[in-house]
Amino acid sequence: MSETKQAPTTATTVVKPPSATSSENRMEPSPLELDSPGRTKAKQILKQSTAASNMSHTTEALTIVVLGASGDLAKKKTYPSLLKLYLSGYLPSSCSIIGFARSDYSDESFRVRLGKILAGIGGSEGDEQLNSFLQLCSYCRGKAYDDPEAWTLVNSHASSIEASYEVANRVFYFAVPPDVFAAAGSAIKSKCMSKNGWNRMIIEKPFGRDSESSKLLGERLSRSFSEDQLYRIDHYLGKEVVQNFMVLRFGNIFLQPLWNRDYVKSVIITFKEDIGTNGRGGYFDNYGIIRDVMQNHLLQILSLVAMEPPVRVSGEGYANFVRDEKVKALRCIPPLKLDDVLLGQYVREGDEPGYLEDPTVPEGSICPTYCLAKFNVNNARWAGVPFIMKAGKALDKRKCEIRIQFKQPPGSSSMFESKIPLNELVIRVQPDDAIYIKMNVKT
Numbered sequence: 001m002s003e004t005k006q007a008p009t010t011a012t013t014v015v016k017p018p019s020a021t022s023s024e025n026r027m028e029p030s031p032l033e034l035d036s037p038g039r040t041k042a043k044q045i046l047k048q049s050t051a052a053s054n055m056s057h058t059t060e061a062l063t064i065v066v067l068g069a070s071g072d073l074a075k076k077k078t079y080p081s082l083l084k085l086y087l088s089g090y091l092p093s094s095c096s097i098i099g100f101a102r103s104d105y106s107d108e109s110f111r112v113r114l115g116k117i118l119a120g121i122g123g124s125e126g127d128e129q130l131n132s133f134l135q136l137c138s139y140c141r142g143k144a145y146d147d148p149e150a151w152t153l154v155n156s157h158a159s160s161i162e163a164s165y166e167v168a169n170r171v172f173y174f175a176v177p178p179d180v181f182a183a184a185g186s187a188i189k190s191k192c193m194s195k196n197g198w199n200r201m202i203i204e205k206p207f208g209r210d211s212e213s214s215k216l217l218g219e220r221l222s223r224s225f226s227e228d229q230l231y232r233i234d235h236y237l238g239k240e241v242v243q244n245f246m247v248l249r250f251g252n253i254f255l256q257p258l259w260n261r262d263y264v265k266s267v268i269i270t271f272k273e274d275i276g277t278n279g280r281g282g283y284f285d286n287y288g289i290i291r292d293v294m295q296n297h298l299l300q301i302l303s304l305v306a307m308e309p310p311v312r313v314s315g316e317g318y319a320n321f322v323r324d325e326k327v328k329a330l331r332c333i334p335p336l337k338l339d340d341v342l343l344g345q346y347v348r349e350g351d352e353p354g355y356l357e358d359p360t361v362p363e364g365s366i367c368p369t370y371c372l373a374k375f376n377v378n379n380a381r382w383a384g385v386p387f388i389m390k391a392g393k394a395l396d397k398r399k400c401e402i403r404i405q406f407k408q409p410p411g412s413s414s415m416f417e418s419k420i421p422l423n424e425l426v427i428r429v430q431p432d433d434a435i436y437i438k439m440n441v442k443t
């Protein structure tokens with residue numbers, strides 16, 4: 001299980017309920033599209049608070065080191081996200097971004113590569129400001145991720161950029177395969193830590209293949225870093241609708257009496273991708289759909305649905321309270337048996353090749369690309385309510401949603417001639433994030 005810590009500024013936005021008095025925040029009829037004036041307002045609030053906090057950061061340099069800057073995650077997510085943060089004014093003016101990898105780039109050739117990757121991402125405003133963003137970016141090459149000489153060079157490069165600041169904070173973003181994490185971490189620890197500011201290591205899933213390898217990775221990382229320097233990221237927690245869970249669940253009185261076994265018939269969490277492995281079968285086959293999606297992203301979502309109210313959902317140390325409640329809910333789920341799951345692997349459909357036809361997938365692989373799991377959360381709130389989790393690749397559409405299905409109104413079966421459809425609260429994570437309630441009216 002991964003846990004994500006959030007900086008206090010982020011925490012405020014995660015949980016900030018929309019102001020009840022603001023006319024801008026009045027809900028439209030469902031579906032409640034989150035790209036609403038309410039969201040714009042929340043962004044403005046965040047922007048103002050970030051801008052305000054920038055004032056105190058003028059004496060603090062922020063250096064972001066992206067390990068694996070030549071790779072897929074850096075290209076698809078890390079640098080585009082950094083550009084968006086920059087365009088939204090969330091990066092302090094004292095920020096610099098150093099890419100680190102073994103591939104052969106100079107500062108200039110790396111900026112040319114980034115320019116091509118990032119063009120169009122921030123729209124016309126983004127393209128106008130792209131050059132100034134690229135000027136924050138530089139590149140350092142190493143023979144290996146545990147190469148002490150290379151990290152000494154990164155350290156002196158960072159120190160020269162940070163020279164005019166009293167405090168130098170450093171973020172190391174590990175966009176590299178997990179088997180590189182520990183060795184790279186140990187080299188960073190010995191050669192590249194800031195001595196006059198904080199250091200944070202950000203690590204993306206997967207944290208190992210199983211409990212044993214995860215424990216081993218944790219032990220190796222903890223030799224170099226304290227727990228509060230390690231940020232294990234599940235990027236699903238950054239999705240707008242997932243970030244809304246706390247307010248949705250604990251900020252709406254009308255949902256509170258319904259959110260339990262007395263009224264909920266079932267909870268269905270679905271993740272569908274409409275593409276197959278597309279040449280990335282080498283990575284996927286090592287993990288499979290359960291490790292890749294269910295035990296991290298969907299389990300995080302499940303824990304937000306099932307958990308009890310935390311002591312606090314904002315302010316100092318709130319993340320520990322949230323984590324404790326998530327863990328308590330997860331501990332109430334009995335281990336799954338093979339009979340509780342349905343596994344599958346996609347096959348050819350028309351021109352779309354099957355899993356085993358991907359040349360990067362090992363011949364005869366039995367790796368599941370689909371899984372349906374049924375289980376219970378055996379506590380006072382949820383005992384007897386089936387939770388169903390489904391995830392698959394190469395399915396009919398791209399979708400991730402949570403569907404809370406409510407029971408039939410008592411007596412409705414004899415009152416009405418036909419069966420009343422179930423009320424549902426649907427929380428759609430992607431595409432087009434939305435929260436909507438299905439209720440019955442006469443035709």
Ligand SMILES: NC(=O)c1ccc[n+]([C@@H]2O[C@H](COP(=O)([O-])OP(=O)(O)OC[C@H]3O[C@@H](n4cnc5c(N)ncnc54)[C@H](OP(=O)(O)O)[C@@H]3O)[C@@H](O)[C@H]2O)c1
Nearest residue numbers: 068070071072073074101102103175176177178204205206
């Ligand atoms: N791609 C995604 O969408 C995604 C999503 C979620 C999580 N992740 C996780 O994020 C991490 C990075 O993913 P990625 O897709 O960016 O990986 P990647 O492209 O395969 O690797 C990133 C970079 O690491 C270096 N590298 C690759 N294999 C290596 C090896 N065996 N030893 C040392 N260095 C190696 C390469 O850079 P140089 O050769 O230039 O050093 C490569 O450009 C992984 O842990 C992955 O599971 C990825």
